[in-house]
Amino acid sequence: MSSTDAAPTLDDVARLADVSTATVSRCLNTPDKLTKATRDRVLAAVKELGYTPNFAARSMAAKRTFTIGAIIPTMENAIFARGLQAFQEELDRRGYTLLVSSTAYKAEAEEKQIRNLVARGADGVLVIGHDRDPAIYDYLRQQRVPVLVTWSYDDAAPTPSIGFDNRAAMRTFAERVIGLGHRHIGMISSMSAQNDRARMRIAGVKDAMLAHRLDPATLDLIEVPYTFDDGENAFLQLMHRSPQTSIVLCGSDVLAVGAIRGARHMGLQVPADVSITGFDDIELAQVTHPELTTVHVPHHRMGKLAATELVAMIEEKREGVSQRLETTIVERGSVAAIKGAKR
Amino acid sequence: MSSTDAAPTLDDVARLADVSTATVSRCLNTPDKLTKATRDRVLAAVKELGYTPNFAARSMAAKRTFTIGAIIPTMENAIFARGLQAFQEELDRRGYTLLVSSTAYKAEAEEKQIRNLVARGADGVLVIGHDRDPAIYDYLRQQRVPVLVTWSYDDAAPTPSIGFDNRAAMRTFAERVIGLGHRHIGMISSMSAQNDRARMRIAGVKDAMLAHRLDPATLDLIEVPYTFDDGENAFLQLMHRSPQTSIVLCGSDVLAVGAIRGARHMGLQVPADVSITGFDDIELAQVTHPELTTVHVPHHRMGKLAATELVAMIEEKREGVSQRLETTIVERGSVAAIKGAKR
DNA sequence: TTGTAAGCGTTATCAG
DNA sequence: CTGATAACGCTTACAA
Numbered sequence: 011m012s013s014t015d016a017a018p019t020l021d022d023v024a025r026l027a028d029v030s031t032a033t034v035s036r037c038l039n040t041p042d043k044l045t046k047a048t049r050d051r052v053l054a055a056v057k058e059l060g061y062t063p064n065f066a067a068r069s070m071a072a073k074r075t076f077t078i079g080a081i082i083p084t085m086e087n088a089i090f091a092r093g094l095q096a097f098q099e100e101l102d103r104r105g106y107t108l109l110v111s112s113t114a115y116k117a118e119a120e121e122k123q124i125r126n127l128v129a130r131g132a133d134g135v136l137v138i139g140h141d142r143d144p145a146i147y148d149y150l151r152q153q154r155v156p157v158l159v160t161w162s163y164d165d166a167a168p169t170p171s172i173g174f175d176n177r178a179a180m181r182t183f184a185e186r187v188i189g190l191g192h193r194h195i196g197m198i199s200s201m202s203a204q205n206d207r208a209r210m211r212i213a214g215v216k217d218a219m220l221a222h223r224l225d226p227a228t229l230d231l232i233e234v235p236y237t238f239d240d241g242e243n244a245f246l247q248l249m250h251r252s253p254q255t256s257i258v259l260c261g262s263d264v265l266a267v268g269a270i271r272g273a274r275h276m277g278l279q280v281p282a283d284v285s286i287t288g289f290d291d292i293e294l295a296q297v298t299h300p301e302l303t304t305v306h307v308p309h310h311r312m313g314k315l316a317a318t319e320l321v322a323m324i325e326e327k328r329e330g331v332s333q334r335l336e337t338t339i340v341e342r343g344s345v346a347a348i349k350g351a352k353r
Numbered sequence: 354m355s356s357t358d359a360a361p362t363l364d365d366v367a368r369l370a371d372v373s374t375a376t377v378s379r380c381l382n383t384p385d386k387l388t389k390a391t392r393d394r395v396l397a398a399v400k401e402l403g404y405t406p407n408f409a410a411r412s413m414a415a416k417r418t419f420t421i422g423a424i425i426p427t428m429e430n431a432i433f434a435r436g437l438q439a440f441q442e443e444l445d446r447r448g449y450t451l452l453v454s455s456t457a458y459k460a461e462a463e464e465k466q467i468r469n470l471v472a473r474g475a476d477g478v479l480v481i482g483h484d485r486d487p488a489i490y491d492y493l494r495q496q497r498v499p500v501l502v503t504w505s506y507d508d509a510a511p512t513p514s515i516g517f518d519n520r521a522a523m524r525t526f527a528e529r530v531i532g533l534g535h536r537h538i539g540m541i542s543s544m545s546a547q548n549d550r551a552r553m554r555i556a557g558v559k560d561a562m563l564a565h566r567l568d569p570a571t572l573d574l575i576e577v578p579y580t581f582d583d584g585e586n587a588f589l590q591l592m593h594r595s596p597q598t599s600i601v602l603c604g605s606d607v608l609a610v611g612a613i614r615g616a617r618h619m620g621l622q623v624p625a626d627v628s629i630t631g632f633d634d635i636e637l638a639q640v641t642h643p644e645l646t647t648v649h650v651p652h653h654r655m656g657k658l659a660a661t662e663l664v665a666m667i668e669e670k671r672e673g674v675s676q677r678l679e680t681t682i683v684e685r686g687s688v689a690a691i692k693g694a695k696r
Numbered sequence: 697t698t699g700t701a702a703g704c705g706t707t708a709t710c711a712g
Numbered sequence: 713c714t715g716a717t718a719a720c721g722c723t724t725a726c727a728a
Contacts, residue, residue, distance in 0.1 A: 017496050019721055030699045035723055045697065060495060065472040066409040066418075067721030070704045075409075086434050095429065107469065110453060126450065129408040152403060153360050238636050267640050274642060293581055297610050299617060299642055362705055373715045378707060388713065410705030413720045417707095 018059040027055035069131045077107050079127030080136040083115045087264045088292045096313030104321050117204040134320045140167045141206040156323040160316045163334040170330030172316045176207045179337040180214025183305050188222045191348030192257040196230040198244040199261040241268020263288035263295045270298050281346035300343030308335050361402040370398035412474045419449045422470030423479040426458045430607045431635045439656030447664050460547040477663045483510045484549040499666040503659045506677040513673030515659045519550045522680040523557025526648050531565045534691030535600040539573040541587040542604040554604050584611020606631035606638045613641050624689035643686030651678050
């Protein structure tokens with residue numbers, strides 16, 4: 011009957027319920043400030059019209075969006091999926107919506123994405139790792155948008171972070187495998203430029219070597235992007251130029267899975283002929299054969315804590331407080347001890 | 354010096370450049386309508402202030418957001434990643450931004466997500482598969498928001514779709530493997546309720562059986578969610594209750610990878626003891642051993658075409674036209690012929 | 697408890 | 713080519 015053709019507005023609802031737009035607005039935002047009678051009337055009108063609030067109008071008037079933006083390096087693999095999932099769940103619980111963008115690991119893309127998120131009114135922003143153009147931090151500060159770093163922990167950094175110590179985690183892990191007698195070590199890392207996680211993991215391996223009186227300069231390191239193919243190709247290249255390599259430490263499970271495939275294609279047995287390790291402990295680590303020995307990252311806890319902290323920063327208008335989470339080593343089948351090594 | 358503290362607005366820029374807000378707006382949207390002189394002056398002011406347009410205000414005034422929403426079942430695995438990536442790239446090229454939500458395969462969640470996307474001003478919406486509460490389609494129609502279905506093709510459906518014929522694809526594939534002599538067939542599918550893709554793939558297998566004079570009722574079917582674990586558990590259960598099964602057709606590569614792990618854990622050789630197949634041909638299909646024989650879906654092309662079509666629907670204000678893409682079979686190592694089968 | 701009305705930051709129409 | 717100015721749909725003092 012009533013044939014207002016376009017999307018119904020507050021005004022339409024108000025008219026139908028015979029109240030003012032202010033009342034309808036209150037009914038939607040602070041229902042207890044209304045008589046039950048009017049509230050019911052308004053709600054009925056809302057339902058009859060199939061009214062949905064216009065987000066743009068709302069955020070313009072309220073200067074608040076209850077939206078949080080997250081920029082991740084990639085959605086192509088599952089590395090960030092679990093953590094983000096947990097982040098999102100906690101956000102939901104607190105009434106916030108998550109907007110995700112990915113940069114395909116292109117540092118230059120990040121600034122654009124962040125500006126977009128901020129332009130869209132994000133009340134806060136989550137980013138992965140500390141490394142990025144300072145201009146980005148300046149912009150965010152100027153816009154007064156809270157930022158939280160995750161997947162990395164750095165007390166000294168100006169931006170608060172909830173994550174783990176990539177360097178220490180990798181160092182501990184590397185010390186463990188070196189303790190198994192490995193002396194010829196290879197490493198496949200993600201590109202370390204603009205990526206503190208990758209850089210710290212490399213540093214961690216070198217720390218471990220030093221601690222075991224191995225020359226860090228002998229680490230055969232190769233940096234590649236982030237796909238299975240990259241991992242496989244890197245492995246092939248590595249074993250070709252350093253055939254004596256007994257273990258290849260990978261900067262991520264994805265690269266490690268690629269490396270394992272590379273080994274298979276080369277006819278090498280893992281771990282009998284060569285050991286391979288990952289980092290992250292995503293589900294993927296358990297679908298290869300052998301399953302991956304890797305560093306377990308508390309994805310879920312990290313995501314949840316990050317959400318909690320970021321929301322607190324927004325709502326309490328306070329600085330974020332960093333938090334360091336622990337990683338653990340999970341031994342599966344991809345690492346063997348060197349025979350005859352002193353243990 | 355000039356210490357307007359909050360985010361700069363059009364007004365600030367206008368004042369600094371000594372022009373009207375209208376001019377600034379034009380400078381940003383239709384630059385050629387300005388003298389080079391004023392344009393430069395405005396641009397300088399924009400840069401000096403670090404101005405970013407307010408998205409909410411813009412979309413409210415223009416009633417256009419250049420944003421497209423996509424709702425996918427899950428981000429947890431890579432099934433939709435490649436297609437979405439291509440979708441996004443094409444959108445970028447045309448000046449649109451993509452907003453993604455995932456439902457975790459919960460049909461009930463979809464309506465809420467769609468309303469959210471529409472409230473945020475999405476100019477168009479992309480969804481996966483045809484099956485959903487009709488109320489959703491009603492809502493979208495009422496709001497005059499163009500919708501395009503992908504990952505499925507159905508000429509008869511009221512909503513335009515750019516995808517492939519899941520039933521035919523699976524039928525062809527199943528006929529091929531049945532032709533190899535398999536008579537005891539198992540199938541691990543995603544939950545088929547509210548999921549036409551899953552249902553059609555099941556139907557396709559039955560079609561193939563019928564065509565080969567096998568009783569479709571003998572198909573040992575099990576429906577599970579969508580993780581590796583689900584695939585593994587389903588496989589165990591299937592082989593337990595139907596030990597004579599010679600091939601297990603999986604509704605997705607993810608489930609198939611889980612099934613392969615299940616086989617390994619049971620001590621079964623693939624494909625010597627049992628053949629296992631996937632569907633989708635995502636990268637994952639090539640990291641298992643043996644690598645998966647599966648149905649290749651043209652993710653990239655599908656995503657790109659979907660973007661092109663949806664944008665056309667929006668800009669030309671016209672109905673969408675469906676398009677059927679072809680899938681292909683890719684044989685890798687996970688299927689064996691039954692010895693002595695007549696071929 | 698409810699209504700009035702002033703913004704919020706853009707775009708777009710219409711003059712000039 | 714440029715400038716006023718009226719929307720756009722909602723929230724929020726401030727009044728009643």
